[in-house]
Amino acid sequence: xxxxxxxxxDLCGTCVGVCPVDCLELSxxxxxxxxxxxxxxxxxxxxxxxxxxxxxxxxx
Amino acid sequence: MRDKYDIIVVGGGPAGSTxxxxxxxxxxxxxxxxxxxxxxxxxxxxxxxxxxxxxKYVEVDETWFASIIDCVRFISPSGIPVEVHLPIKGVVLxxxxxxxxxxxxxxxxxxxxxxxxxxxxxxxxxxDYVKVRVRHxxxxxxxxxxxxxAADGIESRIARFAGIRTQAALQDVxxxxxxxxxxxxxPPNRIDIYVSExxxxxxxxxxxxxxxxxxxxxxxxxxxxxxxxxxxQLLNKFLKEIYPDVVPVATIAGGVPVARSLKTIARDGxxxxxxxxxxxNPVSGGGILAALRSGKLAGEIAGQAIHKNDxxxxxxxxxxxxxxxxxxxxxxxxxRIKEWMQTLPDEYYDEMANWxxxxxxxxxxxxxxxKLAVKNKPSLLLDVxxxxxxx
Numbered sequence: 001x002x003x004x005x006x007x008x009x010d011l012c013g014t015c016v017g018v019c020p021v022d023c024l025e026l027s028x029x030x031x032x033x034x035x036x037x038x039x040x041x042x043x044x045x046x047x048x049x050x051x052x053x054x055x056x057x058x059x060x
Numbered sequence: 061m062r063d064k065y066d067i068i069v070v071g072g073g074p075a076g077s078t079x080x081x082x083x084x085x086x087x088x089x090x091x092x093x094x095x096x097x098x099x100x101x102x103x104x105x106x107x108x109x110x111x112x113x114x115x116k117y118v119e120v121d122e123t124w125f126a127s128i129i130d131c132v133r134f135i136s137p138s139g140i141p142v143e144v145h146l147p148i149k150g151v152v153l154x155x156x157x158x159x160x161x162x163x164x165x166x167x168x169x170x171x172x173x174x175x176x177x178x179x180x181x182x183x184x185x186x187x188d189y190v191k192v193r194v195r196h197x198x199x200x201x202x203x204x205x206x207x208x209x210a211a212d213g214i215e216s217r218i219a220r221f222a223g224i225r226t227q228a229a230l231q232d233v234x235x236x237x238x239x240x241x242x243x244x245x246x247p248p249n250r251i252d253i254y255v256s257e258x259x260x261x262x263x264x265x266x267x268x269x270x271x272x273x274x275x276x277x278x279x280x281x282x283x284x285x286x287x288x289x290x291x292x293q294l295l296n297k298f299l300k301e302i303y304p305d306v307v308p309v310a311t312i313a314g315g316v317p318v319a320r321s322l323k324t325i326a327r328d329g330x331x332x333x334x335x336x337x338x339x340x341n342p343v344s345g346g347g348i349l350a351a352l353r354s355g356k357l358a359g360e361i362a363g364q365a366i367h368k369n370d371x372x373x374x375x376x377x378x379x380x381x382x383x384x385x386x387x388x389x390x391x392x393x394x395x396r397i398k399e400w401m402q403t404l405p406d407e408y409y410d411e412m413a414n415w416x417x418x419x420x421x422x423x424x425x426x427x428x429x430x431k432l433a434v435k436n437k438p439s440l441l442l443d444v445x446x447x448x449x450x451x
Contacts, residue, residue, distance in 0.1 A: 012104055013215035014235060014315025018283070020227050022220055028095065028178050028195070047283045049235045049291040049313035 002033045008052035015044035065091045066366045068205040070218050072099045075334025076211030077162035078355030084169035086363025093177035100159030104314035109348045111149040117352035124158040126270040127248045136413035137256035137406035152268045182221040190329045206371040207362045209331045214315040216336040230283030232319035237291045238278025239308035261285035316345040320395050326380040328372045331358040342398040
């Protein structure tokens with residue numbers, strides 16, 4: 001599963017643009033991930049300019 | 061807010077506001093929904109563009125300009141500077157003012173602008189109104205429209221509700237970080253471009269003056285070339301080494317599409333514009349001009365579709381056709397250049413810079429660079445120069 005560090009997130013939406021399964025959503029001032037759809041592919045983790053996203057291996 | 065509009069634009073960047081303006085000028089009832097509380101804030105852009113091209117699409121206002129540029133300095137990987145004097149004028153914008161003004165222009169033509177208006181769902185119904193679910197200042201509403209113009213930027217989620225796959229490949233996105241630097245003094249007429257695998261793999265670092273004492277300093281890394289160091293770490297390294305004394309006054313992040321434009325940018329009841337349609341120059345990453353151009357095209361054609369009472373693809377396809385045979389075609393060529401540039405090693409740029417260094421400064425013209433390019437690689441490098449020079 002993907003973990004979001006809201007302190008690092010700049011709300012830029014770049015991760016949303018690359019998510020192949022559309023599980024990320026940037027609503028009003030918060031980024032959320034729908035863990036039910038997320039495949040932990042890691043594209044969002046790579047593209048995030050602020051390294052705000054990580055794959056949580058423990059529960060992946 | 062009404063229950064029904066002819067055209068709803070989602071996103072209040074340059075593409076969205078321009079589309080809203082031209083759609084409203086056609087006489088259609090237009091609403092623009094912007095998620096953030098203010099148009100133009102936060103700025104997620106290095107803010108440089110070409111003045112003459114800007115003038116083609118909008119009536120420019122002096123207050124938009126932070127600095128006027130007539131010189132580009134390329135710094136090679138080993139640090140050799142090459143100054144190129146531009147035959148055209150560049151400009152570093154104040155995007156806060158620019159974006160705001162474009163929205164105000166749209167409003168002046170009768171478009172209604174709503175900020176703090178987040179569109180969380182769109183339902184496309186063949187032969188019927190499109191249903192837009194929006195939360196405006198916390199209040200949920202369902203608003204109907206004949207046509208949606210998706211101008212929602214790098215995220216490009218709106219078009220996905222119509223079943224269009226807008227997801228970008230990592231190799232087609234630049235991951236960027238930028239600071240607004242204080243405690244810096246630069247020539248106000250020159251922008252600097254640093255090309256190096258060390259600073260910005262697959263992309264470049266930039267220093268764009270915003271005033272006599274401030275600058276946008278940032279870099280972008282191609283998604284599939286991000287390895288152990290994040291763009292943020294790379295920028296910190298760059299600053300430490302090249303500009304150790306600057307004081308960051310702001311730090312912003314963002315993604316830039318450096319892709320082929322989306323194949324499908326028109327559907328029944330839907331047009332996609334700007335970054336959402338991946339309409340940015342794939343070499344420079346510049347998206348402002350494409351946004352203005354596609355916004356104008358989309359706004360005009362959506363307006364015509366309302367007039368003809370035909371919000372379907374049979375009228376809306378005109379937007380796709382017009383884009384594909386003009387900028388779309390050009391950007392497909394630029395995309396091939398981008399792919400080629402990705403393969404060039406740092407030594408290539410150093411070799412070129414070395415050659416140019418032996419020329420007198422006033423001899424470093426685009427023609428000279430062209431001659432060198434012809435020697436090394438006939439057709440492609442010329443295109444590269446053209447791209448950066450804003451031709």
